[in-house]
Every structure is written in structure tokens, then in C-alpha cells.
Amino acid sequence: MRLDTLTNSIGEWLRGTGPDSDIVMSSRVRLARNLAQFPFVSRATEQDRADTERVLRGQIAAVPVGRELDYIDVGHLEEIDRRFLVERQLISREHADAQGARGVAIDRLEQVSLMINEEDHLRIQCMHSGLDLHGAWEQIKVVDDQIERAVSYAFHPRWGYLTACPTNVGTGIRVSVMLHLPALVITRQIDKVFRSLHKISLAVRGLYGEGSQAMGDFYQISNQTTLGRTEDELVQQVADVVPVLIDYERRARDFLVRETQQNVHDQVSRAYGILRTAQTISNEETMQLLSRVRMGVLLGLIGDVKLSDINSLLIRTQPAHLQKLRGGDEDSSDDIERARYLRHHFEGGDSPSRATAN
């Protein structure tokens, strides 16, 4: 099925291009929407969920959202395939672990994803590479408008779009950027930065890790409130803070190069060395080392490695991706397979975005 074609590709948002993509991995906007005539998902009967899925799936298929969408019936996927979609950020962990009828519609570029029966009936997500919040917002607005012509979203003039959790009510919008901030981590300034973000009511969380534990110096910054401000204002709230964070990170990188050149070069080279030679390696360590190598590439300390390759390896070395890439050979452990995959990638010198897969 289609998931296998996904295995061999990488999502648009991993291209490693777009404005400020040395620091901003991706920009994302999501909207929470519910159908007025059904209970929210957590209160819905099996029949309600099936009906909600049928209505939304039908409308999404009938509506021109700009490009072709593929529908994946998440409720009938095996666990590994659900985890695979989580790793690609096409569905949430909650959606993967939920029960009952649910699905996701995604476009070929993996920019647009529409989750049906997550916490809300519909979660529309739009993800762009680099810093492009406004682009993501413009795109999602069109999708939202098209669907809204065909269904009645639960709405109240005073409360706005009604959501299962009051933290999302109003606009239902969550605007976020995923940032790579290794230099702020190394120079121990990251906590200070986060405290100041909390003060202006933005949320920070680590990416790829469980809960708020960050893995590989990747952080997601998003708006906390959804009511009382317009969508444009909320997009702008996040957009305003990103240049400041970019500036901090660039300065920290400059500082590292200027003041601790040898030390940084050493760290980066060792990280690269381990990735190329390890015989067994955990997911956490891989993330951490890829983060350092990514920084090394950007600082010009490592040649011959492409940014898009590193971005793609960050996803492809996750457990479900590895398992799908390796196919039948399930005797060896994940960590051994991961090390083998990395060695093959770096030694083979071929582009992992095409060759090694299948």
C-alpha cells in the first residue's frame, strides 16, 4: 500500500530548505474542528465515531483542497504503521494509540494532513520547511474554508469554534515552529530563553522525546492561548519571537566558533566518527550525534554531508522507520540495525533519500 512509497521518500518539510532552515526545521499550523451534530470523540459511541469518520472522509474526498489527498484508515493499520506515521509527524501519538474509527488524509508532499477522530473530529495540519508560518497559514485557511462549505463546524458566536478541550476553544489554532538550537544548549543558555518564552505565554517542548524531554536539541515553540485573538495575531505572536531566537542561536554558534573553535570541531568530528563506525547505537544517542553533526555542517566544520540527508536520517533512524526499511531481517536488535544503517549510509556515500531504502 501507499505507506511503502512513503518509506522511500522524505516529507516536504524535511527538505532542509526555506528561509532560515539552518535553525528552523519546519513551520506548522493546525486547526481543531468538530462537527456540530456529533458528541466529541471521547464521548462518542462506536457508531458516532464511524459516522463522523464517514461524513468527514466523504467531504474531504469531495472537496478540492489544492492537491490530491490519500486517505489512510488508521483504525485498521498495524501498530508499526501507526508508529511510522507518528515518526513522520503525519499523525499524533494520541491518534495512533486511540480506539475506533479514525483516519488521516495526506497529500503527496506530506505538507497537509487531516486527522479524523483525534481528540477533535478534525485536526487539519499544514507543515512547511524552514520558517514559513504565513505560508502554512495561508494554505490551511484554504483547506479549512473548502471543508467548511460542506459541513457544519460546531461554532458559537462568543466562544468561537468549539473543541473537546477548552484549551483549544476559539480559533482552535496551534501555530508552531521546530527549532534546532544546539549552540544554546551547549552554552547553557537554553533554560533562560525558555523562561522568557513562558513569560510571553508561548509553550516550549522538546521534540521526538517523550513529554517535554528534548532529544537532539530540537524544540517546538507554540502559542498557548487560542481565544481572544485572531488567527493572524496568533500566527504573528509566534512569528515575532522566532527571529529573536534565531539571532540568539546564531550568536551562540558564532561564540562557539570564535572562542572554542578546537573544542567544537572536536565534538562535531567525534559525533560524526561515532555515527560512521558504531556497531550498536540507541535512538537517543543517534539524535544527539546527528544534532551535533548538523551543527558541524552548518558551521562548515564538516564537508560532504547534505543538510537534507541529516534531516532525513533523523526520521529514518526512528524505530518504526528502521523496521520498515530493513524489512524481513528482524533477528538483530534495533540498535544494531540502526548502527548498520548509519554506517552504510555514511560509507556508501549514496543519498539515503533514494538509494538504501527498501
Add this chain to the structure above:
Amino acid sequence: MIQSFLGTVCAGERTGRTCGDAMKCQQCDNPAVFHITELEAGNVREVHLCEEHARVYLNQSEGGDGGDPGEPGAVEGKGQKGGGLSGPLGVGQTAEDLAILDKRCCDMCGITFFEFRNQGRLGCPHDYLQFEKELDPLIANIHGATEHTGRRPSRPVPAGVDAGSGTDGLTAIIGLRRGMKEAISREDYELAKEARDAIRGIEDAWTPPAKAGEENA
């Protein structure tokens, strides 16, 4: 005195925690089911407690000596806000008042306020109207606002429907569906048929008169 509110909002994306994750009580290892938001002189602080510790906490607060598990001797709140804030979830409420509130349920989906407090998720869109008084301070607390200013659906409500209630007229189907099911289980087919007809009536009214194809082509 401190103004406290019981909320059950899943702090979700706010705290970086996954929505719905079990949070532990700050006083013991039991799951926290009460997520209390304290407003102290304009500052917001969250307290997470199990049922038992929440009772103790609230009773202490009631006594006025600031029973704050985190930092004893809590700050005195200044300027009490208006009546809305001393609503049913205010600290002055007794356990009995709370128990009565907990039993209140939504006319449409049937969720009780207690269930909402426990799960942190509402049952249906009508809950925002059914529990409006209780949700108002909670939402004000989370968002610092109680009025939506963003985008609005462009489709008009059907003729004869009060636009002020949004899509609540359509949400009424949820209650009717529930009623129909109950009627069937009681073998009251007359009532079931009435409910079914009412549902169809609402559905027809809310289906846009311009049939598919108008804009979809």
C-alpha cells in the same frame, strides 16, 4: 483571600504534556484529578491534586489560612473580581455544593460535570452552553479572554434559527439521538419515531439548500 477554581482543563499543550496524560498528585502518588488554578494578585499558578488532597486543600483555603501544599503561607489575593469569579467553583463552596454541581449533566450528551472534571474533555458542543457559568472563569483563566475574535463560518444559519446560539440547534440532534435510542430500548416506538422525524427535520434545515456541485465543480 485566595481565589481558587477547580478546573479540569487538560493542560495539554500548555505545559508540554500530552493531553490526557496522567499527572501525579503533588502530595502523594495517586493520579491528580483536580487541577486547581490559583489566581493570586493577577498571577496564575496551577496545583495538581488527587481527590483526597484536593478536599484538604480546599477546606484549608476555606479556613482562610492559605493551605497551599507547595509553598505554605500563600500570598493574599488582592482585588476580588466580580461575581462571576466567585461562582460555583469558588473556594467558598462546600463539598456538598461541589457534589451537587458534579451531578449536573448535559441535556444533549449526558456528560456530568464530574466526568468532565475527571477527564478534562467535554462531551459535546452543547456543554459550552450547559456549563457556561462554570466554564467562563476557567476559560478566562486559560486564555485571558472570553470572546472569540477570529474567523467565523461563512455559511448562514437556517431561517428561523437564532444566530446567537451558533450551531447549537444542530447539536440538539445529539440529545434527540440519545432519546430515540432510549425510547427504542423501552419499546416506545411512537416516541422513537417522533425523535427520528425531529432529527430529519433539523438535518434538512441545516443542509445547505445549494446542493453539492454548486461550488464543488
